[in-house]
Amino acid sequence: ASQTGPTTTAIAQRASELRQLLQQASYAYYVLDQPVMEDAVYDRLYRELQDLEQQHPSLITPDSPTQRVGEQPATGFESVQHRIPLYSLENAFDAEELRSWDQRWRKLAPDVPADAGYVCELKIDGAAIALSYENGLLVRGATRGDGTRGEEITANLRTIKSIPLRLQTDQPPEWLEVRGEAFLSLTRFKQLNTEREKHGEALFANPRNAAAGTLRQLDPRIVAERQLDFFAYSIQGPNDWANLDQAASLDCLQSLGFRVEPHRQTCPTLAEVEQYFSDWDARRRDLPYLTDGVVVKLQSRRLQDELGFTQKFPRWAIALKYPADEAPTQLQHVTVQV
Numbered sequence: 001a002s003q004t005g006p007t008t009t010a011i012a013q014r015a016s017e018l019r020q021l022l023q024q025a026s027y028a029y030y031v032l033d034q035p036v037m038e039d040a041v042y043d044r045l046y047r048e049l050q051d052l053e054q055q056h057p058s059l060i061t062p063d064s065p066t067q068r069v070g071e072q073p074a075t076g077f078e079s080v081q082h083r084i085p086l087y088s089l090e091n092a093f094d095a096e097e098l099r100s101w102d103q104r105w106r107k108l109a110p111d112v113p114a115d116a117g118y119v120c121e122l123k124i125d126g127a128a129i130a131l132s133y134e135n136g137l138l139v140r141g142a143t144r145g146d147g148t149r150g151e152e153i154t155a156n157l158r159t160i161k162s163i164p165l166r167l168q169t170d171q172p173p174e175w176l177e178v179r180g181e182a183f184l185s186l187t188r189f190k191q192l193n194t195e196r197e198k199h200g201e202a203l204f205a206n207p208r209n210a211a212a213g214t215l216r217q218l219d220p221r222i223v224a225e226r227q228l229d230f231f232a233y234s235i236q237g238p239n240d241w242a243n244l245d246q247a248a249s250l251d252c253l254q255s256l257g258f259r260v261e262p263h264r265q266t267c268p269t270l271a272e273v274e275q276y277f278s279d280w281d282a283r284r285r286d287l288p289y290l291t292d293g294v295v296v297k298l299q300s301r302r303l304q305d306e307l308g309f310t311q312k313f314p315r316w317a318i319a320l321k322y323p324a325d326e327a328p329t330q331l332q333h334v335t336v337q338v
């Protein structure tokens, strides 16, 4: 006689329905910034799923929202080799250095189409991380490390609500590498430092250090409490998943369920890149997160592939940096960590 009586099947269906409802609500809230469900309703459905999973552990799936925060602190982090190395970025500190980069890649490219354009992305000041998906499921997360090897921090990254535990596609690729920046919002950074001050703990010097330090916490529950966020900016996968132009790759990341910094812009000429850079030097102070520059990338995937990489950098990208603020306005009231 089959073990799965009507109730078991009905329970399994209810668990799957709850998972979907909760995932959609969480995606709308943390990725789209557009809540679709009252918190109280979310909490009630979440508790119902937790109860079902506790009564029937076989119903637990790795992408269930109840599986984001592990109870067991790690004893240490394993060193892992990235499937594809993470490169650094060459820096440019003024328009002249930007133009010199532009001349250099143009000399190297065999034939540069007249309409070769750029994509400008605000450079988020956080901690670079690598996410590995297999058949649509998040199987590993790691710090950037030295670009070749990083620390395996999957349990910590699973607590970041804007990192999907499952890709939003019904035809997931066999493997997919997503790189991006884990960061702490300015509001959250200030709240954490206010808390730490109250308990006489050392303050975080800036949101970047706070994010990097949080990712190295052994206890995922502490990572969850910090409420880190994540912007994806690079996607690599098997052939048809990976030969997208720059702007299309960012759109693809969004369609898969990732947060992508919304102010990215395609700039046909270097003049527009410089315009974007100066426009955002003022506007960025109103953003809810720290930035330290603009990453300028060639739009054309063919050009990116033709130009390739030096030992350290892609030839087709550069970080155009803002001058480091002496007393950054957002942080002025925070005392420096003693």
Ligand SMILES: CC(C)(C)c1nc(N2CCN(c3ncccn3)CC2)c2cc(C(N)=O)c(N)nc2n1
Binding pocket: 086, 087, 088, 089, 121, 122, 123, 124, 125, 126, 128, 144, 181, 233, 234, 295, 297, 314, 317
């Ligand atoms: C995929 C490439 C290599 C072109 C790339 N690399 C980046 N970075 C590399 C250097 N990184 C790094 N980090 C620590 C030590 C050395 N290099 C930090 C990430 C990018 C960082 C941002 C951002 N922050 O917003 C971004 N929108 N796009 C990036 N794109």
